[in-house]
Structures are given as structure tokens and as C-alpha cells.
Amino acid sequence: MIKKINSIALLLLFSCWSGSENPAVQSKYDFSGVGILQVNKISDHSSMLGSGEMVLNRITHNFLKYGYSVNESNDNLFEVEISSGKLSLELSCIITEFTDSEMIVVPYRHEDRGYTKTVVQQSSDQDEEKEKSQSQTSTTTTHAGKVRQGNRVEYTQSKVGVMLKMIDQDSGDMVWSNSYWYSGLELQRTIDLCIKNGVVQIKKLFP
Numbered sequence: 001m002i003k004k005i006n007s008i009a010l011l012l013l014f015s016c017w018s019g020s021e022n023p024a025v026q027s028k029y030d031f032s033g034v035g036i037l038q039v040n041k042i043s044d045h046s047s048m049l050g051s052g053e054m055v056l057n058r059i060t061h062n063f064l065k066y067g068y069s070v071n072e073s074n075d076n077l078f079e080v081e082i083s084s085g086k087l088s089l090e091l092s093c094i095i096t097e098f099t100d101s102e103m104i105v106v107p108y109r110h111e112d113r114g115y116t117k118t119v120v121q122q123s124s125d126q127d128e129e130k131e132k133s134q135s136q137t138s139t140t141t142t143h144a145g146k147v148r149q150g151n152r153v154e155y156t157q158s159k160v161g162v163m164l165k166m167i168d169q170d171s172g173d174m175v176w177s178n179s180y181w182y183s184g185l186e187l188q189r190t191i192d193l194c195i196k197n198g199v200v201q202i203k204k205l206f207p
Helices: 004-013 051-065 185-204
Strands: 018-020 035-037 068-071 078-081 087-099 102-112 115-126 132-143 145-157 158-168 172-185
Touching: 018 145, 035 051, 051 078, 051 087, 051 185, 087 172, 158 185, 172 185
Parallel strands: 035 087
Antiparallel strands: 018 172, 035 078, 068 078, 087 158, 102 145, 115 132, 158 172
């Protein structure tokens, strides 16, 4: 039982988030003047149809969860109301990695070829005339080998990676960029935790 708990703990330790601790930020940009953050549509990753919509839904969900108003415009773009400021930003996302977990059945075969063991016994006799004679016997034992074979089940983890960037709508300047990835056991939770870390960092830009 203890070994099983330790294995789960190690799996959770390595099923973790990783992202750049220092995002690229235009230091002179006035983030306090941003009023609207427009979230652009996200293209699907080549490995899964619908992945773009899944990531987009998690982005808007996280902004809503942190108290921002989220509106869908007439052209199906989402707008996040940051403040009453006049500046507008576009948030774009590129999915760099999108892999669902898989169960893999791996066949195995273990062959024991067996072995042969020989035991040698040596004895000595002494007669009345104190003359020694020796005798030697040996016993050979053969152990047959055996073959074990079957299937072993292995699991691969889900992994999601994204690159986020924000561009000023008026000047076209890129003012912020960062990348994130998360590896976990279940795809939906992996997406949510990956995107959550990005939204938390974006949230820190606005007072």
C-alpha cells in the first residue's frame, strides 16, 4: 500500500506545469489604460479537431472566474472587460502541443533457460596399515527452464502546450508574450491548469 502511495506521489510530482517565469513584456506600455481585451479565435492543433475551441473556452472561463465580464461580439469574438480605459489589446493563442492520454498494451516475454548443477563429494578411508585411499563421487542435477509471457498495461499522460501573445489594436505592437505547458493524467484538467497559469500572469498586468 505504501509503495502504491509513493508511486502516485511521484506521478503527481512529475505531472506538473512548466512555463517561462519571465514573460516578454514591453516595459513602456501602459497596461493601466487597457479597457478591452479581445480574445481571438484559436486554430485547432493538427492532432485533434476541436482543440482550438476547447482552449478558447478555458481562457474565457478563467477570465470569468476571476471576476471579469466576458462578452461575445457579433463576429463571434470574445471581449473581456478589463476597465474603463481607452486602450484595446488582442490576445492570440497558438496551441504548440495537444496530446491526449493513451493506454498501451505492451507484450512481454521472459525466458529462463534453466541450469545444471554438479555436486562433487570426496571421501577418504584409512585401513589398519595406515594406508589411505580416496574415493570421489559426483551428482549432477538439471533444472529445466521456463518461459513467462503476457501483456503489460502502460499509460501515457496528456500534455498541452500553448503560446500566448497580446498585441495593441491601434499600434500593432506586441506588448506581452509567454508560453506554457502542462502534463497531467486527464485531458480536460490538463487544459484548464495550463490555461489557468497563463490567465493568472495576464491578470497581474492590470491594476
